[in-house]
Amino acid sequence: MYSCSDLKKGLKILIDGEPHVIVQYDFTKPGKGQALYKCKLRNMISGSLFDRTYRSGESFEPASLEERDMQFLYRDETGYVFMDQKTYEQVTLAEETVGDDKYFLIDNMEVDVLMYGDRGIGITLPNFVNLRVTQSDPWVKGDTAAGNNKPATVETGYTLQVPSFVEEGTLIQIDTRTGEYSTRVKE
Amino acid sequence: MNRQLAAKKQRLTERARIVQSIRAFFISQDYLEVETPLRLPANAPELYIDAVVSGDWDLQTSPELAMKRLLAAGYEKIFQISHCWRDQERGGRHLPEFTMLEWYRAGCNYLALMDECESLLRHLIPTDSFKYLNHEIELSLPFERISVNEAFQRYCRTEAEEALAEDRFDELMAFEIEPQLGKQRPTILYDYPVELAALSRHKSSQPNLAERFELYIGGMELANAFSELTDPVEQRRRFVETEAARRKSGKRPRPMPETFLKELDQLPESGGIALGIDRLIMLMTNAKTIDEVIFFAPEDL
Numbered sequence: 001m002y003s004c005s006d007l008k009k010g011l012k013i014l015i016d017g018e019p020h021v022i023v024q025y026d027f028t029k030p031g032k033g034q035a036l037y038k039c040k041l042r043n044m045i046s047g048s049l050f051d052r053t054y055r056s057g058e059s060f061e062p063a064s065l066e067e068r069d070m071q072f073l074y075r076d077e078t079g080y081v082f083m084d085q086k087t088y089e090q091v092t093l094a095e096e097t098v099g100d101d102k103y104f105l106i107d108n109m110e111v112d113v114l115m116y117g118d119r120g121i122g123i124t125l126p127n128f129v130n131l132r133v134t135q136s137d138p139w140v141k142g143d144t145a146a147g148n149n150k151p152a153t154v155e156t157g158y159t160l161q162v163p164s165f166v167e168e169g170t171l172i173q174i175d176t177r178t179g180e181y182s183t184r185v186k187e
Numbered sequence: 188m189n190r191q192l193a194a195k196k197q198r199l200t201e202r203a204r205i206v207q208s209i210r211a212f213f214i215s216q217d218y219l220e221v222e223t224p225l226r227l228p229a230n231a232p233e234l235y236i237d238a239v240v241s242g243d244w245d246l247q248t249s250p251e252l253a254m255k256r257l258l259a260a261g262y263e264k265i266f267q268i269s270h271c272w273r274d275q276e277r278g279g280r281h282l283p284e285f286t287m288l289e290w291y292r293a294g295c296n297y298l299a300l301m302d303e304c305e306s307l308l309r310h311l312i313p314t315d316s317f318k319y320l321n322h323e324i325e326l327s328l329p330f331e332r333i334s335v336n337e338a339f340q341r342y343c344r345t346e347a348e349e350a351l352a353e354d355r356f357d358e359l360m361a362f363e364i365e366p367q368l369g370k371q372r373p374t375i376l377y378d379y380p381v382e383l384a385a386l387s388r389h390k391s392s393q394p395n396l397a398e399r400f401e402l403y404i405g406g407m408e409l410a411n412a413f414s415e416l417t418d419p420v421e422q423r424r425r426f427v428e429t430e431a432a433r434r435k436s437g438k439r440p441r442p443m444p445e446t447f448l449k450e451l452d453q454l455p456e457s458g459g460i461a462l463g464i465d466r467l468i469m470l471m472t473n474a475k476t477i478d479e480v481i482f483f484a485p486e487d488l
Contacts, residue, residue: 005275027278030365031401031408032383033357034235035276053358056235056275057436 002060004037012044012063015052019044019063019116044114045097045121067112067124072105080105082113082120091120103158104129104176125176130185131155132171139164192487198472198480205311205468206268209288212310213266216303218290221265223253229444231386232429237438239272239283245441246272249461251386252447254291255415259453266290268464279476280407280466283485288467291459296388296414297398300458301375304402304410305330308373312471319405319470325372330402334378338364348395351380368403376401385425387413402462404470412460419451 002013011022024040037054044063070082070091079094080102091113097120098105104125105111114122136152152162154172162181166172171185210220226241230248238245247253250267257265271287292299308326315327339347342364350356368374377400381389384397398414416422426443434440468480478484 027276027281028361029235029276029278029281030357030360031411032233032235033360036357036361038362053362055357 002062004035004054004056004058006060007037007039007054012065013060014063015041015043018046019065019121023049044116045119063116065121066115068115070111070113072107072109072111074107075102075105082111082123085110091115091118093120093123097121098123100179101125101176103154103156103179104131104174105156106131127176128173128182129176130171130173131158133162133166133168136162136166136168138167192482195479195482198468198474199482201472202468202480205471206464208311209268209307209464212307213290216264216306218264218266218292219262221254221257221262221267222269223250223257223267225270227252227444229442231444231447232426232433232441233385234429234432234436237274238441239274240439248273249287250289251459251461252444254289254459255454255457256447256450258291258293258415258455258457258459259450263293263455264291277485280469282465282477282481285477286464288462288464289459291415291457293455293457295458296456297377297400297412297458300412300460301330301332301377301400304375304412304460304462305373308404311467317471319473320475322370322405324369324405328372331369331372331374333368333374333376335376335380336378338368338376342367347380351382356380356383365403365408366406369405369407374403376403384413385429386416386422388416407466407470408463409466409470410460410462412458415454415457415459417451417454417456419448422451423448 002011007022007025009022009025012019020041020043022039023042026038027035028038029035035056038051039054040049040051042049069085071085073081073083079092080098081090081092083090101123106129112124113120131154133152134155136150139150148164149161150164151159152166153159160174160179160181162172166184171187173182173185174180175182225247226244227247228244230238230245231252236248238248249271250269254265254267266288268286268288270284272284274283276283312326316323316325336347339345339350339359343350343359350359368376378390378396379399381395381397384399387397387399390396390398400412401408402410430441465477465480469477472480474480
């Protein structure tokens with residue numbers, strides 16, 4: 001169990017049975033009064049943010065979360081299905097849990113799945129992913145507004161800015177942390 | 188080079204100047220500077236202040252008891268600048284080890300200390316106004332004086348007694364009232380419910396109130412003052428009650444400060460005040476956090 005003195009930014013605790021992370025924290029104490037611990041918390045399942053104030057003497061159950069190496073298998077109507085590389089156990093993550101990461105998921109990709117008990121609540125992608133450009137108009141010389149960049153759509157439906165020399169069918173590397181073009185992949 | 192520390196040099200130089208100016212003020216007012224031990228067999232029991240243990244004894248949470256013993260022995264105007272320790276207190280305005288200014292004066296009550304606070308601040312900041320964060324604070328006008336009851340009515344639309352009964356006093360004070368105090372000019376918040384003033388005298392006209400005040404500037408609590416309780420029987424009763432409540436909530440048992448209680452019957456009518464020097468320096472150097480005005484925070488050691 002944690003006590004109030006353990007509270008700090010980044011700490012993960014259980015509230016009403018769900019894991020929460022402290023995203024903002026402040027200690028205050030009105031003149032001679034009791035210590036108050038003001039926290040902004042994020043529900044790690046729903047993503048919702050809210051404020052809560054704790055007093056000294058309160059205790060908190062740690063939210064035990066585990067990251068597991070998994071492989072992305074496929075998507076179906078229930079969501080995104082991943083498989084544990086060691087146990088072959090399968091876990092399905094809802095579309096809203098995967099969020100925009102869905103644009104960088106390709107079949108058989110290895111990702112870290114954040115598990116709360118037997119429930120997948122988030123994924124961490126590899127930093128870079130290779131995706132093929134499926135649509136991109138040729139660069140029009142003299143279109144200086146966009147510099148040397150032009151829009152391109154990749155196989156997952158994601159659209160980003162790429163350099164003018166990238167053509168349809170080119171395999172490109174994308175930084176999943178920023179969503180930006182990184183380099184052209186030599187094949 | 189420790190760049191973070193080097194970057195503080197200007198503020199810390201100003202800090203030294205401010206502390207010298209505080210000394211000059213009290214010396215000019217015929218106060219005697221005193222030094223009392225920092226390590227004590229027992230502090231005054233407080234429900235929400237925990238001492239840092241030092242061997243069998245504790246580090247002081249305030250020099251209050253020793254300074255009142257000096258008052259009782261005939262030292263009539265005294266001040267002290269010393270380090271105090273309060274366990275587990277750490278935040279943007281809190282340090283577990285901080286610097287406190289306390290001054291005590293025989294033959295006066297909290298009203299005289301309110302005036303003295305105004306004089307001290309005007310001595311330290313001789314301009315008509317100063318800027319703290321996004322507040323422009325006026326010093327040429329008398330400080331605002333508002334009772335705790337009025338503050339609860341004005342900022343929370345509730346009564347202080349009601350907030351206390353519902354156990355919401357501290358939350359309302361910290362989050363609704365304090366941020367509103369001292370924004371245009373310094374504010375003196377006075378007359379606390381007696382439950383919240385373990386060492387202060389009751390108001391004779393309203394025995395449910397204690398002669399206690401706090402000074403706020405720019406939404407920040409700066410000082411706490413009392414008309415000192417001089418009745419040893421009443422004082423012992425309150426200490427015993429507080430110590431019992433501490434033990435009940437699982438805190439480490441501490442002995443009664445017997446030497447203080449024994450000499451309390453000699454304490455003249457008097458007033459005493461504690462002012463956080465680090466926070467005063469935050470105000471005077473426009474610093475947002477307490478870490479910016481001290482040489483080393485605990486995390487730096």
